[in-house]
Amino acid sequence: xxxxxxxxxxxxxxxxxxxxxxxxxxxxxxxxxxxxxxxxxxxxxxxxxxxxxxxxxxxxxxxxxxxxxxxxxxxxxxxxxxxxxxxxxxxxxxxxxxxxxxxxxxxxxxxxxxxxxxxxxxxxxxxxxxxxxxxxxxxxxxxxxxxxxxxxxxxxxxxxxxxxxxxxxxxxxxxxxxxxxxxxxxxxxxxxxxxxxxxxxxxxxxxxxxxxxxxxxxxxxxxxxxxxxxxxxxxxxxxxxxxxxxxxxxxxxxxxxxxxxxxxxxxxxxxxxxxxxxxxxxxxxxxxxxxxxxxxxxxxxxxxxxxxxx
Amino acid sequence: xxxxxxxxxxxxxxxxxxxxxxxxxxxxxxxxxxxxxxxxxxxxxxxxxxxxxxxxxxxxxxxxxxxxxxxxxxxxxxxxxxxxxxxxxxxxxxxxxxxxxxxxxxxxxxxxxxxxxxxxxxxxxxxxxxxxxxxxxxxxxxxxxxxxxxxxxxxxxxxxxxxxxxxxxxxxxxxxxxxxxxxxxxxxxxxxxxxxxxxxxxxxxxxxxxxxxxxxxxxxxxxxxxxxxxxxxxxxxxxxxxxxxxxxxxxxxxxxxxxxxxxxxxxxxxxxxxxxxxxxxxxxxxxxxxxxxxxxxxxxxxx
Numbered sequence: 001x002x003x004x005x006x007x008x009x010x011x012x013x014x015x016x017x018x019x020x021x022x023x024x025x026x027x028x029x030x031x032x033x034x035x036x037x038x039x040x041x042x043x044x045x046x047x048x049x050x051x052x053x054x055x056x057x058x059x060x061x062x063x064x065x066x067x068x069x070x071x072x073x074x075x076x077x078x079x080x081x082x083x084x085x086x087x088x089x090x091x092x093x094x095x096x097x098x099x100x101x102x103x104x105x106x107x108x109x110x111x112x113x114x115x116x117x118x119x120x121x122x123x124x125x126x127x128x129x130x131x132x133x134x135x136x137x138x139x140x141x142x143x144x145x146x147x148x149x150x151x152x153x154x155x156x157x158x159x160x161x162x163x164x165x166x167x168x169x170x171x172x173x174x175x176x177x178x179x180x181x182x183x184x185x186x187x188x189x190x191x192x193x194x195x196x197x198x199x200x201x202x203x204x205x206x207x208x209x210x211x212x213x214x215x216x217x218x219x220x221x222x223x224x225x226x227x228x229x230x231x232x233x234x235x236x237x238x239x240x241x242x243x244x245x246x247x248x249x250x251x252x253x254x255x256x257x258x259x260x261x262x263x264x265x266x267x268x269x270x271x272x273x274x275x276x277x278x279x280x281x282x283x284x285x286x287x288x289x290x291x292x293x294x295x296x297x298x299x300x301x302x303x304x305x306x307x308x309x310x
Numbered sequence: 311x312x313x314x315x316x317x318x319x320x321x322x323x324x325x326x327x328x329x330x331x332x333x334x335x336x337x338x339x340x341x342x343x344x345x346x347x348x349x350x351x352x353x354x355x356x357x358x359x360x361x362x363x364x365x366x367x368x369x370x371x372x373x374x375x376x377x378x379x380x381x382x383x384x385x386x387x388x389x390x391x392x393x394x395x396x397x398x399x400x401x402x403x404x405x406x407x408x409x410x411x412x413x414x415x416x417x418x419x420x421x422x423x424x425x426x427x428x429x430x431x432x433x434x435x436x437x438x439x440x441x442x443x444x445x446x447x448x449x450x451x452x453x454x455x456x457x458x459x460x461x462x463x464x465x466x467x468x469x470x471x472x473x474x475x476x477x478x479x480x481x482x483x484x485x486x487x488x489x490x491x492x493x494x495x496x497x498x499x500x501x502x503x504x505x506x507x508x509x510x511x512x513x514x515x516x517x518x519x520x521x522x523x524x525x526x527x528x529x530x531x532x533x534x535x536x537x538x539x540x541x542x543x544x545x546x547x548x549x550x551x552x553x554x555x556x557x558x559x560x561x562x563x564x565x566x567x568x569x570x571x572x573x574x575x576x577x578x579x580x581x582x583x584x585x586x587x588x589x590x591x592x593x594x595x596x597x598x599x600x601x602x603x604x605x606x607x608x609x610x611x612x613x
Contacts (some may be wrong), residue, residue: 012412029483034434114333120592122545143357182607233431237547
């Protein structure tokens with residue numbers, strides 16, 4: 001009971017007074033709206049007309065059956081694929097680069113600064129710059145490709161390429177964040193196990209897998225979680241600016257835009273032209289269940305390593 | 311000995327190569343945007359990467375013609391109040407969680423931490439209704455609604471705060487912070503109990519203790535939170551995009567798209583100028599408070 005040892009002030013009403021603002025804000029603007037988002041999924045509701053009608057599980061049935069289902073199912077798998085790409089590429093790149101930038105070499109501080117600045121970059125700005133870079137007519141990527149190889153790919157209208165460009169933009173934007181945490185973890189690492197391995201003549205690869213990777217695993221778990229929420233939610237800004245969820249994919253991905261993640265679909269269905277808020281809320285509920293599942297796994301694995309006790 | 315030395319200097323060469331290549335790819339889009347922001351309309355659509363002299367003209371154009379100045383002011387206003395509010399509210403809450411003993415402490419802490427799982431985006435439909443629905447016409451009607459559990463909890467939201475289209479709609483919902491409470495609590499637990507004891511014996515009350523003793527001891531954590539929240543709030547996109555429908559109150563991240571969707575042909579030099587301007591404030595905050603951020607957040611969450 002470490003915390004109790006700090007409890008010097010008595011008067012528990014005072015404690016509640018300190019907590020009150022936080023509790024009120026959280027209930028009013030997080031818990032209550034979360035409940036209401038789920039409730040909305042049981043209604044047919046139009047944002048513009050202001051109509052509401054209780055239809056039970058109708059919206060959830062429509063997710064898996066009927067004319068709206070293929071679009072949802074496609075977006076569901078796209079979101080998983082998108083997240084795995086952003087997560088896998090982003091975390092492995094940043095781990096590799098953080099290890100390099102943490103070595104005792106000349107100019108390491110400058111390298112670090114040049115690698116982590118995208119921490120402050122916003123998704124919308126990242127999307128804006130990438131829209132110009134990959135513009136098929138006047139973007140610099142195509143200008144160079146055309147001069148060198150006479151190639152002129154339609155980056156944002158070819159489904160496969162558009163997906164790749166979106167993943168690239170998302171990885172680029174989050175690289176700084178990931179590298180910051182790996183650098184911090186590396187600076188906290190004691191050098192003894194690695195020095196011992198050096199004396200034993202272990203190869204660089206073995207040193208990495210057997211010593212460094214396990215020692216960094218708390219950071220990796222933390223980053224897996226933050227990168228998942230990033231690719232689920234924060235990527236919205238990139239997608240909205242860069243592709244608007246388009247283009248339509250090739251069969252069997254021809255029921256929705258190839259870069260439409262679940263979050264983007266919730267936005268289009270709920271606030272877009274057709275405004276089917278109940279259906280969007282059902283999609284949002286599935287998203288909520290997904291995140292809750294991931295969080296549960298995360299705390300199961302990661303929570304044991306971190307002290308969350310009061 | 312010399313063999314080891316040679317190997318390590320050879321290694322260093324490859325490390326430099328890898329890092330230079332990586333820095334090139336990470337920084338190229340930024341450098342590209344900066345250069346393009348200085349060019350004229352005629353040059354910007356060519357592959358030329360020679361800096362031009364149009365930067366000031368472009369800044370003036372986006373600042374006035376596309377109201378970037380107004381968007382930036384809105385963003386500053388919102389970011390200032392949310393960041394400040396989050397820090398103050400988290401300080402108060404963490405103070406109660408560490409220096410007081412009361413029933414249900416574990417529960418309250420769990421209740422706060424669980425919100426980490428509920429990002430705004432996930433509850434955006436419900437939040438939209440709570441924030442932007444019209445308020446109840448009379449207090450009596452509001453009370454009738456609130457004391458009917460079936461209507462209040464199990465039906466779509468009837469009355470809200472009527473804050474749609476205002477800057478308050480982007481401030482109020484974000485004033486509390488689970489990250490903040492978590493970090494302050496973690497930091498407070500490292501402060502020796504004897505300090506709190508002696509303060510109390512000297513007759514210092516808990517508010518004075520918080521203001522005069524805890525706060526000066528928490529500057530790293532405050533600095534770290536400032537970075538995290540400033541960047542988070544400034545970079546927010548989906549919520550202002552949905553809830554603010556009047557340009558006069560819009561934030562910079564959403565307002566930026568006004569330059570790309572204004573006319574028939576996109577003025578890419580001005581678009582890049584806008585992108586750079588939108589990036590500067592969070593980048594400055596990050597660079598200035600980098601040390602505090604590393605000590606107060608990045609290093610402590612890894613332990």
